[in-house]
Amino acid sequence: MNDKKHIHLIGICGTAMASLAGMLKQRGFRVTGSDAAAYPPMSDFLGELGIPVAQPFDARNVDPQNADPSGASRPDLVVVGNAVSRGNLELERVLDQSIPFCSLPQLLHDEFLRGKEVLVVAGTHGKTTTTSMLAWIFHTAGLQPSFLIGGIAENFGSSFQLGQGKHFIIEGDEYDSAFFDKGPKFLHYFPAAAILTSVEFDHADIYKDLDAVETAFKRLVNLVPRRGRIVAFDGASSSLSPDAEPAAASIDRSISKAFCSVEHYGSKETSAWRIANLQLKPGRTAWSVLHEGRLWADFEFALAGEYNVWNATAAAALAAGCGLSKDEISAALKTFKSVKRRLEVKAQVNGITIIDDFAHHPTAIAGTLKALRSRYPASRLWVILEPRSNTLRRRVLQQDLARSLAFADEIVVAEVFRSDALPENERLDLPALAADLGQHGRQVRLLADADAIVQTLAPEMRSGDVVAILSNGGFGGIYEKLPARLRSLAGEDSHQSSGEDSANAAAKA
Numbered sequence: 001m002n003d004k005k006h007i008h009l010i011g012i013c014g015t016a017m018a019s020l021a022g023m024l025k026q027r028g029f030r031v032t033g034s035d036a037a038a039y040p041p042m043s044d045f046l047g048e049l050g051i052p053v054a055q056p057f058d059a060r061n062v063d064p065q066n067a068d069p070s071g072a073s074r075p076d077l078v079v080v081g082n083a084v085s086r087g088n089l090e091l092e093r094v095l096d097q098s099i100p101f102c103s104l105p106q107l108l109h110d111e112f113l114r115g116k117e118v119l120v121v122a123g124t125h126g127k128t129t130t131t132s133m134l135a136w137i138f139h140t141a142g143l144q145p146s147f148l149i150g151g152i153a154e155n156f157g158s159s160f161q162l163g164q165g166k167h168f169i170i171e172g173d174e175y176d177s178a179f180f181d182k183g184p185k186f187l188h189y190f191p192a193a194a195i196l197t198s199v200e201f202d203h204a205d206i207y208k209d210l211d212a213v214e215t216a217f218k219r220l221v222n223l224v225p226r227r228g229r230i231v232a233f234d235g236a237s238s239s240l241s242p243d244a245e246p247a248a249a250s251i252d253r254s255i256s257k258a259f260c261s262v263e264h265y266g267s268k269e270t271s272a273w274r275i276a277n278l279q280l281k282p283g284r285t286a287w288s289v290l291h292e293g294r295l296w297a298d299f300e301f302a303l304a305g306e307y308n309v310w311n312a313t314a315a316a317a318l319a320a321g322c323g324l325s326k327d328e329i330s331a332a333l334k335t336f337k338s339v340k341r342r343l344e345v346k347a348q349v350n351g352i353t354i355i356d357d358f359a360h361h362p363t364a365i366a367g368t369l370k371a372l373r374s375r376y377p378a379s380r381l382w383v384i385l386e387p388r389s390n391t392l393r394r395r396v397l398q399q400d401l402a403r404s405l406a407f408a409d410e411i412v413v414a415e416v417f418r419s420d421a422l423p424e425n426e427r428l429d430l431p432a433l434a435a436d437l438g439q440h441g442r443q444v445r446l447l448a449d450a451d452a453i454v455q456t457l458a459p460e461m462r463s464g465d466v467v468a469i470l471s472n473g474g475f476g477g478i479y480e481k482l483p484a485r486l487r488s489l490a491g492e493d494s495h496q497s498s499g500e501d502s503a504n505a506a507a508k509a
Helices: 015-025 042-047 089-096 103-114 125-142 210-221 244-255 307-323 324-333 360-375 395-405 430-439 450-460 475-489 496-509
Strands: 006-009 030-034 077-080 102-103 115-124 146-154 158-161 167-172 176-178 179-185 193-196 231-232 262-268 273-280 283-292 295-300 344-349 352-357 382-384 410-413 444-447 465-471
Touching: 006 015, 006 089, 015 030, 015 042, 015 103, 015 146, 015 158, 077 089, 077 103, 077 352, 102 176, 102 231, 103 146, 103 176, 103 295, 115 125, 115 210, 115 307, 115 344, 125 146, 125 167, 125 262, 125 307, 125 324, 158 382, 167 193, 179 210, 193 210, 193 244, 210 262, 231 307, 273 307, 273 410, 283 307, 295 307, 307 324, 307 360, 324 430, 344 475, 352 475, 360 382, 382 450, 395 430, 410 450, 430 444, 430 496, 444 450, 450 475
Parallel strands: 006 030, 006 077, 077 102, 115 167, 115 193, 146 167, 193 231, 231 262, 262 273, 352 465, 382 410, 382 465, 410 444
Antiparallel strands: 146 158, 176 179, 273 283, 283 295, 344 352
């Protein structure tokens, strides 16, 4: 492509789209974008990159008038995000005016992945963190990898990097590619090697059932060449999900026809990479890895949660297969931080710790809450959930959701996001969820939105509490509103510098 071309991204504030925008700008393209609404961290990320974001969608963003005072021009290519559907004002103008367009994964493959050794991290859970760990391992070993992650990796302060090395490490999303390409994104990436963290039913808006999800992963596995390698979780941990054995069976079915070598990681005696001596402590996590039955390495890092040990072990196994030493891997993990919106401490106000986590599936919610239990064992644990993902908004995993939320002491659930867009018989039934939680000995409060939650609950919170806010969106600004309300109740200046909160949080995280 000519490096002077103008590329416009419709739906630019999605994590992958924003990352692609940054990569394109670094390559020398002129990049613009638009979205319905922008919120942190990706809005801040795009602002730092100097990429203009138009809000809301407007046909003039892709086909401006000749006399447009801003000097805007029609783009040479439009990237259509997978959340964009027919009826979108900009998409309709693109189609009407025959402006060239493509999907995100198609452009990624054509512009960035060709000629690279592509390492794909796929699975229902843990993709973003595992990809970040793998990228950090390769980076600290001096291999100058390129990477693309579905979140802001705190070690890099970015979700992407274009390195000079031969490897491109990418998060492989099983969600569809675009309105005109309903296949999974990861089928465009053609991996030389892959990690498979988990296979469970998710994305209920595009997958009919677990069989359909497994089919998508089977197709990914079928792309790995004979010389390649797959590192797959053996599903041995029953502590995060009561459905561990069915989940293990799903992984086994997904990799059953692989043409390449497959290595398992987990805690089974038969695991090629076996986790042992796990220590989950308030300040650190440590464990050993046995390779083919013999002690291979001892690892530790600052992250909480058993699931993060699985993620790190997968990254270590794949890195070792690419020639990195256990000492290089260990050194990287010791300095690994985290990913924005993954157990991220947003504020600490009057002894109350407020956590932001992206958890969007019952299994992920259980893992998050168990991690917080181990990190803050003496605290009263609150969970405030916005059912926002296309899976959580539906009742298909309602009983699993109740079982996961029951790990908290205080449970609050907001109204289902855009509930009117779902048929009533498919929508998450909040009163039924409350009844399900009752069977687990827990009560839930159902409150309309962020404002109602903040006004009702802030007076009840006390020093020592840990508040986990779970949403894959902006959740009505609750991340800013709750700390401000807590400061106000304590008689503090609610407009004080947020830097103080951030500094305190960083010191105690």
